[in-house]
Amino acid sequence: MNKLIGEKVKSRLIWLTLASFFFYGWWDWRFLFLIIFSGLVDYFAALMMQKHPKRKKLFFILSVVANIGSLSLFKYSGFIARNIDLLFGLEGNLMLSTHVSDFFLITPVGISFYTFQSMSYTFDVYREKLKPTKSVIHFFAYLSMFPQLVAGPIVRAKEMLPQMLKVTPISKTERWAGFQLIVRGYFKKMVIADNLAPLVVAAFSSPELNSSGMYWWGVMIAFAFQIYCDFAGYSDIARGLAKWMGYDFPDNFKHPYISISLQEFWTRWHISLSTWFRDYFYIPLGGNRKGKIRTHINLWITMLVSGLWHGAAWTFVAWSAVHSFFLSFEKITHWPQRISKVALLRPLVWFLVSAQVLLAWVFFRATSIDQAWEIVQRMVLFTGDNYLGWGLNGSIFITLMFLRELSVGLKLEERIQQVPAWLEMTFYAFVIVVIIFFRGDGSEFIYFQF
Template identity: 40%
Template structure:
């Protein structure tokens, strides 16, 4: 089900109606059933993968917590990690690696007979396997206690607002909310309403109206493009992916607020970052902190000297790129971000984020923001391209004459019309350092804001409904 579909809102209305009438334990049971219906609506067969991951991690965490022998505890941890990575690896990466190995062997003159399979990628598999696996790791580290009831843990893994595209919640944060009775007061309802409306605005008005521009440019041969079209395509995709993913995260958080839950923020105005590390404190926060806590620190973090730190950064970002998809452009995208982190550290430009560097002049801050935004836009070219050949072709085209066309004029107008208000909203919340600031203003301002968002949803529907981009990960 898509958050931007009538089917979902009919489903959610039924869930909300039942939820209000049920006691706490029955609420959890109903939410678990609803979560499985939500996921099974796409393809019920893949519910077995969620159930497998849930069952293995529930048993493994119990065994880890009850065992007094370090070797046995480590064995159960390995079982959990191997199961989750095995599921993820087979469904997401088997086809990619076997195809690449087959091509390499044939290039070396061998007659390869590797089994290359066309495997359907289960929606959201990267999110729920990481969430479930982190629970066992946290129990092993003593940072959380194992769930007492299997059904409570199953709800933690499959909670439908954030099941297929995050945020990737930690057990120490979400499980206690499942175990305790929940209430929805006026403030929670108001926050949820703002998050849902603003999320739909980001997704439907901004992202889905950028999609036809992006698709038109990236579907054409690079020889037919001009430099201006390449640039406008990259800018449009920057706001498509941001509106799409932050829109999903806002809607997920808003829906959860109406159910009495408080999910983590997954975005904090990322295009106002002044450095790569600042960007990753703002973009897909649940993944960046997951990679930091379970990969970067496990590799040694910044211990062991500068070269080891650079190695750990590069490995973390490369694997983070591969997490996004089984293709070389995602690997290159991860390597690029690793190089950015290393380069800024070497240059001494990665000393803090834009909210803590109060002594920085406004002029320097703006320059760093503009520079970082364009470095990120270049990374979106690597991310969006269909192949390495398309990347090199578009880069070659971008280095040629500007070639301003009527299509560029139209696209630039659409970009200003839809992405402009989004940037204004982000600027206001950035200045106030409060993501809820728009609903702390006067009643008149709030009415105007909600009216604008609702009117744009009605007046500017996209040419076609688009799936959320991160569903493919």
């Protein structure tokens, strides 16, 4: 019987690996060699750490260098090259036929996600929190699992590898839960995010920026819901598919826009990444254990690396700096906790925290630092006419999201008793109809670029 289960597991892992390679190779088969290289380095490094414990630090360093090196080469070479061009005055020099930036490489889709996922494996083996698998198929089935391969959530090896050694029947409850997640994910992406995308794209791609500060607050609210529904929608679909396969992926979003502190926001937004940086970067740096000044330094370094993880641009560096400043100010003053003690003032705290998040999103979305500063100035000074510029479609979908987040904040869902099964199925049938007839123009998932 055990042998039979073992054969089932092996066949399942082989099929999963091949299907995942086909899925990733459909975009560009050449980049399969990159994920195979990264995987083999970590697979053998983990085995060597176990076989030669006295040299495990050496093999761990080799793993980190190989992963960060390949990530830097493919993701940051263009950014570095462009800055070399600017530093040495090569940009715009008509006498030079070739610039350094002409040699930058294409960024493979999802490279940041699977690189960090692979690194979690060697980190945990090095810290002796996980025993390495001796099956290369087992490891690659984990690393390349197609539902979350290109945009997360980042699944830890210690959470996923044990699950993959079991073949258990999928219950009706799990199938229904997976279906709900998938439908909700498609609704978030196709109905909310894709309908808000044209409004945001038009605002940031206009040759002349709109002079209205209120307009830009409206645009950033639209972008905040667009990126949330785009990314959370993908995560929901991935989690739903995983449930149909008999696996559990971690929840990647927990309604971040109801947060009443920026620290809380980061416990609700892109949870798999924020906890990755906390466990494998911030805490090893010393976390908050080495004094107040060192705590802030570690915070700023972690946020800087997080910003660069998102992309090779100064706008992402600025985005991380804005969050770092607000987080440090929050840690020093504890202003959200102090004001929130008065129940009537909690909406004010939520409003101020939301404003901080929206201002930071400007740098994340802007095409340049100059554009971001111009927009922020208009928002802070409330220049120009007072109109949001959402239009009918934007107003409808943004209102839907406001009501959704408000219902979560007021815990209305918890107060509603269990509805009959027929009513629940009717509701999801209605949602599917809405997805079909009210979907926006298709657009690529935002986090594919990372």
